[in-house]
Amino acid sequence: MDRTIIHCDMNGFFASVELLARPDLKNVPMAVSGNPDSRHGIILAKNELAKKYGVVTAETIWSAKKKCPDLQLVRPHHDKYKKYSQLINAVYYRYTDMVEPFSIDESWLDVSGSLKLFGSGVQIADLIRETVKRELGLTLSAGVSYNKIFAKMGSDYKKPDATTLITRDNFKELLWPMDISEMFFVGSATAAKLKRTGILTIGDLACTNKYVLQGLLGKQGGMLYDYANGLDESPVAHSYEKQKIKSVGNGITFRRNLATTGDIQTALKALSDTVSSRLRAYQMKASGIKIDIKDPYFKTISRQKQLESPTNITEEIYSSAYALLKASWTLGSPIRLLTVTGIGLVNENESEQLSFFSKNKEIREKSTSLDKTMDAIRSKFGGQSITFGGILKNDLGIDLLDENEEEQEREN
Incomplete structure (x- = not known):
C-alpha cells in the first residue's frame, strides 16, 4: 500500500515573517537582504511582488535594485525565523509524529497513519495550510504524493498558498x-x-x-x-530519530577581499577553529575537509580531500584546509568568500581506534588538550572570550563567525 507523504514549503518565509512586524510593506515589493556595508549584499528572500519583477534569492542587491528600483530592503532576524520554524513544525506534529525538516522553512510529513483521523492527504494538507495561516499569519504550499520526491515537487508546482496532488496516475x-x-x-x-x-x-x-x-x-x-520515474522509496524520519549530521562547516563573505597570505591564514584559522569546536560539541570527527572559494566576480570553486585519520583538532583542520587552498588557488588572487567544511563525519569515540597508532600521537594529545581548554573557557565566559592571537583586531569581519549572517531559505 502506498504511503501518503506531504511536503510543506513556506511561501517567502523570511520575507513573510518580517511582514508580520512591517505591515506597511505588505503591498510593495520588498526583500530581506544581508548588510551591504559588510559586503553581505545579497537577497536572502523576497515577497511575491518583488518576485514579479524577477528578483531572485542569492542575487546581489545591486542586481535586484536594477530590476526593481523601488525594492524595499529589510535586515534579517534569524532568531525570529527559528522561532517561527519551531511553531510551524509544532502544527505539523498535531497530524503526525513522522516529521522530517528539510530546511528552516520546509518539512516532509508521512501522514499514512493519520488518514482515518483527519481525512485524505489533500484534506490534511489543506487543514495544515489553514491552521498555519490562521494561527501564525503565514502561508505555505503543499505537495501530496506517494513518495518524498514527488511531494517536494508538488509543493513547488503551484505557489503561493496551494496544495498539489501528484499520484501514480498523473505524475x-x-x-x-x-x-x-x-x-x-x-x-x-x-x-x-x-x-x-x-x-x-x-x-x-x-x-x-x-x-x-x-x-x-x-x-x-x-x-x-x-x-x-517515481521510484523513490526513502522514508520520512520519525520525530524521535536523531538526524545524522553529515557535515559541519562555516563560511563568511569578508568585509574586504583577502589579498595576502596573511589574510588567508587568518581567515582559515578562524573558520577552522569554529568548525573544530562544533565537531567537538557534536562528539564527531571529520574524515575529510572541503573548502569553497568565491572571487569578487562570483566565480566559485570547491575542493576536498580525505585525511589520514579523522580529526576535530583545530590545527589539523587548519593545516589541511590551507594545503588544499594552496594546491587549488593562486595565492594573491583576491577572495571574497571562503568556507571550510568537515565531511565524512564519524563518531568521536569510534574514530579513536582508527587513529590510535598515529605517528604524532603525543602532538595530537597536546593539541586536543589545548582545544578542550579553549572550549571550557568559552563555555564559561562566552564564545568570544578566547581566540588565537592572529585573529584579534582583524579588519576582515571574522570576529563573530558563530553568527550565520548569510543563511538563506531554500526557495525558488
Whole structure:
C-alpha cells in the first residue's frame, strides 16, 4: 500500500515573517537582504511582488535594485525565523509524529497513519495550510504524493498558498513536460550537461536508459532516473530519530577581499577553529575537509580531500584546509568568500581506534588538550572570550563567525 507523504514549503518565509512586524510593506515589493556595508549584499528572500519583477534569492542587491528600483530592503532576524520554524513544525506534529525538516522553512510529513483521523492527504494538507495561516499569519504550499520526491515537487508546482496532488496516475502528465532544470536535485551544471545530450525535459530523463545516465553522471544518473520515474522509496524520519549530521562547516563573505597570505591564514584559522569546536560539541570527527572559494566576480570553486585519520583538532583542520587552498588557488588572487567544511563525519569515540597508532600521537594529545581548554573557557565566559592571537583586531569581519549572517531559505 502506498504511503501518503506531504511536503510543506513556506511561501517567502523570511520575507513573510518580517511582514508580520512591517505591515506597511505588505503591498510593495520588498526583500530581506544581508548588510551591504559588510559586503553581505545579497537577497536572502523576497515577497511575491518583488518576485514579479524577477528578483531572485542569492542575487546581489545591486542586481535586484536594477530590476526593481523601488525594492524595499529589510535586515534579517534569524532568531525570529527559528522561532517561527519551531511553531510551524509544532502544527505539523498535531497530524503526525513522522516529521522530517528539510530546511528552516520546509518539512516532509508521512501522514499514512493519520488518514482515518483527519481525512485524505489533500484534506490534511489543506487543514495544515489553514491552521498555519490562521494561527501564525503565514502561508505555505503543499505537495501530496506517494513518495518524498514527488511531494517536494508538488509543493513547488503551484505557489503561493496551494496544495498539489501528484499520484501514480498523473505524475507523467504533470511533471514529465517540465524543463529538466525543474527536476529535484538537478542543478544548473547537471541540467546543462543533460541538455547537451538532448535530454531537455523530465520526461526525456525518465525515458533515457538508466545505464546511459549512469555513464553520463555516475551514481547520480541512476538516482535521477529513479526519481523521474517515481521510484523513490526513502522514508520520512520519525520525530524521535536523531538526524545524522553529515557535515559541519562555516563560511563568511569578508568585509574586504583577502589579498595576502596573511589574510588567508587568518581567515582559515578562524573558520577552522569554529568548525573544530562544533565537531567537538557534536562528539564527531571529520574524515575529510572541503573548502569553497568565491572571487569578487562570483566565480566559485570547491575542493576536498580525505585525511589520514579523522580529526576535530583545530590545527589539523587548519593545516589541511590551507594545503588544499594552496594546491587549488593562486595565492594573491583576491577572495571574497571562503568556507571550510568537515565531511565524512564519524563518531568521536569510534574514530579513536582508527587513529590510535598515529605517528604524532603525543602532538595530537597536546593539541586536543589545548582545544578542550579553549572550549571550557568559552563555555564559561562566552564564545568570544578566547581566540588565537592572529585573529584579534582583524579588519576582515571574522570576529563573530558563530553568527550565520548569510543563511538563506531554500526557495525558488
